Amino acid sequence: MASSGNKNINAKLVLLGDVATGKSSLVLRFVKGQFVEFQESTIGAAFFSQTVAVNDATVKFEIWDTAGQERYHSLAPMYYRGAAAAIIVYDITNQASFDRAKKWVQELQAQGNPNMVMALAGNKSDLLDARKVAAEEAQTYAQENGLFFMETSAKTATNVNDVFYEIAKRLPRLQQAPNPSGMVLVDRPADRATGASCCS
Amino acid sequence: MHEPELHDLSDDADYAASIQQGSASISQNESRRQSTSNEPDGAEIVYTKDNVTIHPTQYASERISGRLKLIKQGNALFMTWIPYKGQTSNARLSEKDKNLYTIRAVPFTDIRSIRRHTPTLGWQYIIVVMSSGLAFPPLYFYNGGVREFLVTIKQHVSLVRSAEDANVFLVNDFQSPLQRTLSSLELPRAVPVANVSSSTADHSPSSADIERLESDKSSASFNQNSRQRQKNHDPARDLSIQVLEKFSLVTRFARETTSQLFRESHLIDGFNPNEGKKHGQSSASYNHIQSSIDSPKYHDEVSVPSDPIEFDKISLVWGKPRQSPLGQQEWATFLDAEGRVMDSKALIKRIFYGGLEHNLRKEVWTFLLGYHAYDSTYAERDYLMSVKKTEYDTIKKQWQSISPEQAKRFTKFRERKGLIDKDVVRTDRSLSFYDGDDNPNVYLLRDILLTYSFYNFDLGYCQGMSDLLSPILYVMRDESKSFWCFVSLMERLGPNFNRDQSGMHSQLFALSKLVELLDLPLHDYFKQNDCLNYFFCFRWILIQFKREFEYDKTLLLWEVLWTHYLSEHLHLYVCVAILKRYRNKIMGEQMDFDTLLKFINELSGQIDLDATLREAEALCICAGENGEASIPPGTPPSLPLEDASVYPQLDDDVL
Ligand SMILES: Nc1nc2c(ncn2[C@@H]2O[C@H](COP(=O)(O)OP(=O)(O)O)[C@@H](O)[C@H]2O)c(=O)[nH]1
Ligand SMILES: [Mg+2]
Numbered sequence: 001m002a003s004s005g006n007k008n009i010n011a012k013l014v015l016l017g018d019v020a021t022g023k024s025s026l027v028l029r030f031v032k033g034q035f036v037e038f039q040e041s042t043i044g045a046a047f048f049s050q051t052v053a054v055n056d057a058t059v060k061f062e063i064w065d066t067a068g069q070e071r072y073h074s075l076a077p078m079y080y081r082g083a084a085a086a087i088i089v090y091d092i093t094n095q096a097s098f099d100r101a102k103k104w105v106q107e108l109q110a111q112g113n114p115n116m117v118m119a120l121a122g123n124k125s126d127l128l129d130a131r132k133v134a135a136e137e138a139q140t141y142a143q144e145n146g147l148f149f150m151e152t153s154a155k156t157a158t159n160v161n162d163v164f165y166e167i168a169k170r171l172p173r174l175q176q177a178p179n180p181s182g183m184v185l186v187d188r189p190a191d192r193a194t195g196a197s198c199c200s
Numbered sequence: 201m202h203e204p205e206l207h208d209l210s211d212d213a214d215y216a217a218s219i220q221q222g223s224a225s226i227s228q229n230e231s232r233r234q235s236t237s238n239e240p241d242g243a244e245i246v247y248t249k250d251n252v253t254i255h256p257t258q259y260a261s262e263r264i265s266g267r268l269k270l271i272k273q274g275n276a277l278f279m280t281w282i283p284y285k286g287q288t289s290n291a292r293l294s295e296k297d298k299n300l301y302t303i304r305a306v307p308f309t310d311i312r313s314i315r316r317h318t319p320t321l322g323w324q325y326i327i328v329v330m331s332s333g334l335a336f337p338p339l340y341f342y343n344g345g346v347r348e349f350l351v352t353i354k355q356h357v358s359l360v361r362s363a364e365d366a367n368v369f370l371v372n373d374f375q376s377p378l379q380r381t382l383s384s385l386e387l388p389r390a391v392p393v394a395n396v397s398s399s400t401a402d403h404s405p406s407s408a409d410i411e412r413l414e415s416d417k418s419s420a421s422f423n424q425n426s427r428q429r430q431k432n433h434d435p436a437r438d439l440s441i442q443v444l445e446k447f448s449l450v451t452r453f454a455r456e457t458t459s460q461l462f463r464e465s466h467l468i469d470g471f472n473p474n475e476g477k478k479h480g481q482s483s484a485s486y487n488h489i490q491s492s493i494d495s496p497k498y499h500d501e502v503s504v505p506s507d508p509i510e511f512d513k514i515s516l517v518w519g520k521p522r523q524s525p526l527g528q529q530e531w532a533t534f535l536d537a538e539g540r541v542m543d544s545k546a547l548i549k550r551i552f553y554g555g556l557e558h559n560l561r562k563e564v565w566t567f568l569l570g571y572h573a574y575d576s577t578y579a580e581r582d583y584l585m586s587v588k589k590t591e592y593d594t595i596k597k598q599w600q601s602i603s604p605e606q607a608k609r610f611t612k613f614r615e616r617k618g619l620i621d622k623d624v625v626r627t628d629r630s631l632s633f634y635d636g637d638d639n640p641n642v643y644l645l646r647d648i649l650l651t652y653s654f655y656n657f658d659l660g661y662c663q664g665m666s667d668l669l670s671p672i673l674y675v676m677r678d679e680s681k682s683f684w685c686f687v688s689l690m691e692r693l694g695p696n697f698n699r700d701q702s703g704m705h706s707q708l709f710a711l712s713k714l715v716e717l718l719d720l721p722l723h724d725y726f727k728q729n730d731c732l733n734y735f736f737c738f739r740w741i742l743i744q745f746k747r748e749f750e751y752d753k754t755l756l757l758w759e760v761l762w763t764h765y766l767s768e769h770l771h772l773y774v775c776v777a778i779l780k781r782y783r784n785k786i787m788g789e790q791m792d793f794d795t796l797l798k799f800i801n802e803l804s805g806q807i808d809l810d811a812t813l814r815e816a817e818a819l820c821i822c823a824g825e826n827g828e829a830s831i832p833p834g835t836p837p838s839l840p841l842e843d844a845s846v847y848p849q850l851d852d853d854v855l
Contacts, residue, residue, distance in 0.1 A: 019619055041663050043747065047798040072663070
């Protein structure tokens with residue numbers, strides 16, 4: 001896998017948000033560098049993985065992309081259970097999707113892992129003319145709720161990798177990695193001296 | 201890696217019992233002097249033949265020789281075939297394995313037919329087909345004697361030569377001559393397991409081998425294979441285990457399968473290994489197989505790819521070979537002058553095995569979906585269509601007449617419409633029928649779905665429905681007709697979209713029961729790896745495999761499922777068949793839930809539908825009543841139970 005001296009972290013990440021806000025498109029952009037105009041709806045769930053490097057550590061994201069419709073809400077806990085991170089996606093051209101995003105935040109705060117790193121992504125930032133949700137409003141909400149916020153565009157790739165990279169940087173220290181080989185998530189590079197060395 | 205499979209054999213209680221029985225008869229067999237003592241009281245052995253052999257795999261070393269007997273007790277005639285003990289030195293063929301093939305006292309009342317094969321080169325063999333539709337593997341008469349065997353049978357039970365095929369002998373066939381002719385048309389076109397035989401050089405027995413056999417009837421040590429294979433990476437091993445596994449199913453279920461349903465079903469038509477797409481047309485054609493058997497090069501050999509990966513893909517297929525789709529001319533023969541379907545059962549069966557030519561779908565799907573009754577006339581159908589067209593327009597007006605002002609105060613409507621708008625523009629847009637800007641068919645999808653959400657306001661619109669409607673509109677090309685066919689389909693599949701997921705849960709639960717029944721090691725594997733919720737099959741079931749096959753294959757699969765021939769829940773057997781196809785990979789790579797879900801999602805477009813359908817059919821028949829008992833009553837797509845309310849939906853937050 002990674003060369004010795006590197007720290008390898010596995011982190012489960014879940015994407016939540018209203019229908020057609022661009023969850024699947026964000027994942028597809030991040031994992032495959034592609035964008036599909038008519039990305040088909042997600043039935044059930046999809047799973048992907050992608051690794052990012054943060055300084056001398058790598059984070060392998062295990063990404064769960066979910067179906068957004070309220071009707072499938074009862075399945076969501078199965079996917080966010082045990083997640084180290086979540087990206088809650090809304091569509092900046094759709095106010096209702098922002099309201100729905102807030103509900104997801106509430107649910108994760110109540111039900112999810114307390115150390116979960118949460119990102120709020122205002123997607124479709126390329127559609128400026130159709131904007132319905134002001135960036136400031138979302139920024140304020142995010143700050144109040146301990147999330148970090150970015151506007152993204154899966155279409156133009158703006159800020160997509162950045163969201164994942166930012167999450168990687170914020171993952172909590174010394175978290176037990178959920179991979180079968182029992183690798184241990186170690187400190188951020190700056191604190192290397194205190195972290196356990198990586199098994200390999 | 202193969203441990204679980206071995207486990208399968210030894211773990212099976214039925215199997216354990218069979219071992220005991222088997223070893224008893226084997227030890228009896230060893231003491232030849234008292235050869236009749238193990239037969240039931242008053243029983244008389246009327247025929248004995250040594251060195252009757254089965255070829256479970258293509259490897260000569262894995263052939264199993266034994267003794268074939270006919271036993272008469274009172275008026276009943278029984279057949280037994282007991283493998284010799286300690287016959288092979290090959291460690292991979294254990295006594296256990298051999299016992300799976302043992303035929304213990306099968307009464308001739310359970311046998312439907314015997315097919316004789318007398319190739320000019322090589323050994324004669326027979327295939328015994330049970331009335332259940334299951335067949336025993338081909339029995340090769342190394343010492344000859346097929347004729348004698350048949351003559352002996354004829355002395356004790358009714359045995360008539362099929363009018364259609366001189367090599368097929370029908371047992372106890374008391375039907376009228378007409379019926380006999382008809383049914384013989386449907387005789388299983390059995391192809392021997394020997395077709396699995398490889399053309400690799402180590403296999404063809406020399407005449408010296410046969411001579412040695414002739415002179416060594418008692419021990420029948422028949423081991424000519426000197427080729428060494430690595431135990432772990434031997435694709436043939438997978439193959440043989442698969443065979444064993446399937447035969448273990450036969451031995452487990454064959455005698456239990458009493459259902460009348462299966463009396464007319466014809467399983468085990470072929471063990472044709474040339475399933476792979478590469479081998480193209482050979483997969484189904486009986487004539488092709490027949491001619492390859494009779495071809496002079498080597499009678500019972502069909503080439504098997506030598507490439508191990510190709511080899512691994514081979515699976516022995518039991519289901520009836522898929523037929524060509526039903527076409528216009530043949531369809532006309534099913535209709536009377538007024539347009540009634542005269543024999544809907546025969547029609548359903550025909551569609552089950554072959555599907556429909558595309559231009560017929562428009563007409564025939566309306567029957568399969570239950571929109572038109574089979575016994576309706578052309579005139580009645582036309583009338584119904586026009587009435588329903590008016591009714592559709594009325595329902596459609598309900599939402600069309602909502603003014604912008606009204607919509608402002610009608611959140612549910614706005615949201616429902618918004619959701620549908622979002623989904624129709626991403627449904628099958630790569631298909632020319634739906635592609636391009638402002639495609640009218642996309643608007644038709646939207647209108648029909650929105651109308652449906654008013655027709656069935658409680659269920660509303662749910663993601664996945666656009667996938668179910670798209671092929672219907674594509675086939676029907678008519679708005680009202682598509683709507684009503686969709687309504688019929690949703691009568692059965694509506695529960696898939698229940699808010700509490702109860703419809704999906706009950707199907708996933710039934711699936712887990714079926715896997716437990718049909719592939720215990722795989723079930724155990726899922727259990728150990730927290731995969732028992734079967735959510736990795738969620739998409740398969742929710743939208744009837746719509747995303748798993750190319751569009752035209754989906755159309756075929758759907759019409760086959762909609763026949764409800766054999767089972768209303770064939771789709772669950774299709775799930776099992778696909779899982780079984782990839783079981784070695786799943787278990788071998790130790791996939792966890794995440795990896796498994798990813799793997800399954802990525803199978804999309806990779807699955808061979810014809811082979812899967814054949815396996816699903818075979819599994820369904822093998823499972824028989826045990827299978828149906830694994831599926832709780834009311835499990836979709838069964839029509840809802842009488843007492844259940846139609847759609848007990850709680851109010852959605854959004855909808
Ligand atoms: N203009 C624009 N469209 C997008 C963007 N991301 C997604 N879409 C479109 O929005 C629709 C829904 O996207 P999808 O990824 O399926 O959303 P999901 O339901 O949240 O997974 C698709 O038609 C996408 O092409 C984006 O950043 N900009
Ligand atoms: Mg999606």
